[in-house]
Amino acid sequence: ARLGVLLSGRGSNFIAIADAIAKGSLTGCEIAVVLSNIADAPGLAAAQERGLATEAYVSKGVPRAEHDARMIAALNAHEIDLVILAGYMRVLSPDFIRAFPDRILNIHPSLLPSFPGLDAQKQALDYGAKVAGCTVHFVDEAVDHGVIILQRVVPVEDADDETSLSARILEQEHQAYPEAIARVLSGRYRTEDRRYRLS
Numbered sequence: 222a223r224l225g226v227l228l229s230g231r232g233s234n235f236i237a238i239a240d241a242i243a244k245g246s247l248t249g250c251e252i253a254v255v256l257s258n259i260a261d262a263p264g265l266a267a268a269q270e271r272g273l274a275t276e277a278y279v280s281k282g283v284p285r286a287e288h289d290a291r292m293i294a295a296l297n298a299h300e301i302d303l304v305i306l307a308g309y310m311r312v313l314s315p316d317f318i319r320a321f322p323d324r325i326l327n328i329h330p331s332l333l334p335s336f337p338g339l340d341a342q343k344q345a346l347d348y349g350a351k352v353a354g355c356t357v358h359f360v361d362e363a364v365d366h367g368v369i370i371l372q373r374v375v376p377v378e379d380a381d382d383e384t385s386l387s388a389r390i391l392e393q394e395h396q397a398y399p400e401a402i403a404r405v406l407s408g409r410y411r412t413e414d415r416r417y418r419l420s
């Protein structure tokens with residue numbers, strides 16, 4: 222399968238996926254292109270260093286529909302099977318989501334449906350949650366809402382601040398994302414009444 226990765230920032234999840242492919246723990250796929258809406262995103266530079274195809278479409282000041290049309294065209298040009306959101310900090314338009322039905326994955330640093338949206342780790346701390354984690358899910362038209370592929374849990378320690386909790390969650394993200402992609406590519410799971418499970 223051909224993966225198209227979308228990122229806006231440091232790209233550590235992208236790197237974890239690329240490493241998993243390189244060392245053979247994630248098989249049956251390749252990263253066909255890495256796209257960013259931020260021209261100087263560190264994740265884009267990391268992709269270039271790995272010799273991957275990269276393209277930047279600056280989104281600032283561009284209407285969402287227009288920007289997304291460019292992204293869809295780029296993904297289609299690279300014949301992408303699966304879209305991987307890896308810290309892509311823009312909400313996708315309904316047109317984008319309809320262009321890749323059940324073929325867009327996202328990772329969110331909370332145990333959804335708790336703490337959707339921005340600063341999820343801080344939301345968990347402020348709420349006083351005792352466990353936190355990450356969720357890999359399919360993307361639908363509501364933010365951080367689609368069918369859950371898998372989740373990983375971490376404890377919230379008394380001494381945690383946003384930095385320490387985020388780091389503990391991020392470590393799990395890097396394992397969860399390649400594993401979730403493998404699950405989707407295996408073709409052995411089905412969604413029934415929102416439950417994604419072995420069929």
Ligand code: GRF
Nearest residue numbers: 231232233234308328329330
């Ligand atoms: C991660 O916390 C991810 O869960 C969220 O954005 C962050 C991206 O980090 N969606 P990175 O760019 O992959 O390092």
